[in-house]
Amino acid sequence: MKKIFYFLCLSVITLTFSSCNDDDNDDTKKPTSFDEIDEKIMYSFETSSQSMSNTLDVKVILQGEESGKSFTAPEDINIPFEVDAASTAEIGTDYSIDGYTPTETAAADSDEPKLKHFITVKAGSNEGSVRFTAGESVTKIKEIILKLNAPEKNTDKFYLGNYDQMNIYITKANTDFNNFAGNWKPVEITNKLNWINLEIPAEDYTNLPETFNADDYLEIVNINDSKKIVPHVTGSLKNYFCGAEHEVSFLSVENFFDMSMIDNWDGIDIIYYTIKGANKYFSATKSEPADLKIGFYKVDDNTINIFIHEYVPTDFFYSSFNDTFFGEWNFNAPSVFGITYKFTRIQ
Structure with a gap:
C-alpha cells in the first residue's frame, strides 16, 4: 500500500513539473522574425508634449494589436521621425540629438528642410528612446515639433497609435x-x-x-x-x-x-x-x-x-x-x- 501511495505521489509531482515546464515554454517563446508575427503592431510617441530645460529622452513605444504591452521586437526596429520645418528651435544651436548627424529631406509643405532621424527599438524590447539636450544659450521659449513616420521595413505590419506628433518646449522655466x-x-x-x-x-x-x-x-x-x-x-x-x-x-x-x-x-x-x-x-x-x-x-x-x-x-x-x-x-x-x-x- 505504501508503495502504491509513493508511486501516486511521484506521478503527481512529475506531472506538475511537466505542466510548469510547458507553461514556461509558452511564456518565454518570443518571435524571432517578422515572419512569425501574425498581428499588427502599434507605434507611437509616448506623449504629445513635454518641456525640456536640460535633457529629455524622447520615447517611442510599440504594442501588439492582440498581445498589447507584452509584445517585443523580434529584431531591431528603426522608427523614423522628422523635425518639422515649423519648429522655432534650431538644431545645433538651441538643441542637439545624441548620436546624430542630421540628414536633410525636403518638407512637403515648406521650402525649408526637415531633419530625418531614427529611434531604434532593440530586439526583445517594446520601446526605444533618443536623448535631446537643450543648448546653453537658449533664453526664450523655443519649440521642437517632431513628426513620427512608419518603419521603412515591414511597413505593412505597423499602424499609428495616439501620438504621431510631439512638441518639445525648450525653456529655462522650472516645469516641475x-x-x-x-x-x-x-x-x-x-x-x-x-x-x-x-x-x-x-x-x-x-x-x-x-x-x-x-x-x-x-x-x-x-x-x-x-x-x-x-x-x-x-x-x-x-x-x-x-x-x-x-x-x-x-x-x-x-x-x-x-x-x-x-x-x-x-x-x-x-x-x-x-x-x-x-x-x-x-x-x-x-x-x-x-x-x-x-x-x-x-x-x-x-x-x-x-x-x-x-x-x-x-x-x-x-x-x-x-x-x-x-x-x-x-x-x-x-x-x-x-x-x-x-x-x-x-x-
Whole structure:
C-alpha cells in the first residue's frame, strides 16, 4: 500500500513539473522574425508634449494589436521621425540629438528642410528612446515639433497609435509640478489693468469671480506623477473648479503678455496644463464640464499665479465677448478675457 501511495505521489509531482515546464515554454517563446508575427503592431510617441530645460529622452513605444504591452521586437526596429520645418528651435544651436548627424529631406509643405532621424527599438524590447539636450544659450521659449513616420521595413505590419506628433518646449522655466504642490489661498485678481487699457466697458466686469470666503483654498497634489487640483472652495472659484477633484496634465510652456504687464514687455513664461472637468462657462448659472487650458507661474516659494485662460464668458465679459470688435476673439484669447489670480501658500 505504501508503495502504491509513493508511486501516486511521484506521478503527481512529475506531472506538475511537466505542466510548469510547458507553461514556461509558452511564456518565454518570443518571435524571432517578422515572419512569425501574425498581428499588427502599434507605434507611437509616448506623449504629445513635454518641456525640456536640460535633457529629455524622447520615447517611442510599440504594442501588439492582440498581445498589447507584452509584445517585443523580434529584431531591431528603426522608427523614423522628422523635425518639422515649423519648429522655432534650431538644431545645433538651441538643441542637439545624441548620436546624430542630421540628414536633410525636403518638407512637403515648406521650402525649408526637415531633419530625418531614427529611434531604434532593440530586439526583445517594446520601446526605444533618443536623448535631446537643450543648448546653453537658449533664453526664450523655443519649440521642437517632431513628426513620427512608419518603419521603412515591414511597413505593412505597423499602424499609428495616439501620438504621431510631439512638441518639445525648450525653456529655462522650472516645469516641475511639485513647485505648485501644497495648499493655496486665493488673494486677488491681479490683471484688471488689462481690461482698463483695452477699454472694455467697466460695467462688463463688475460681476467678476472674485468673492473668496475665509476657508477657500486649492489643494494641489502630485502623487506618483498623478497631478490633481482638489478644490475646497465655496466662493466664486467653485463656478470654475466645479468637481470634487480635477486631474491635470502638462500641455505646453508659452510666453504670455497682457496689457496689465506694461512694465514687462517681454512677458513671462507660463506653464500650461489641461485641467479635466472644469466648468467651461465659469458661471454660477450655467455649467458644462470640459477639458480646458489653465496656466501656472511661480512667483516665489509662497506665491503663485494661476491663469484662467480658456472659458466662455457668461456671467461677465458677456457683452464685450459678443460685440463687433471683440467678436473677432474667441474664448481662447487669454490676452483679452484671461483672468490672473494670485494665491499664497497656507503654512
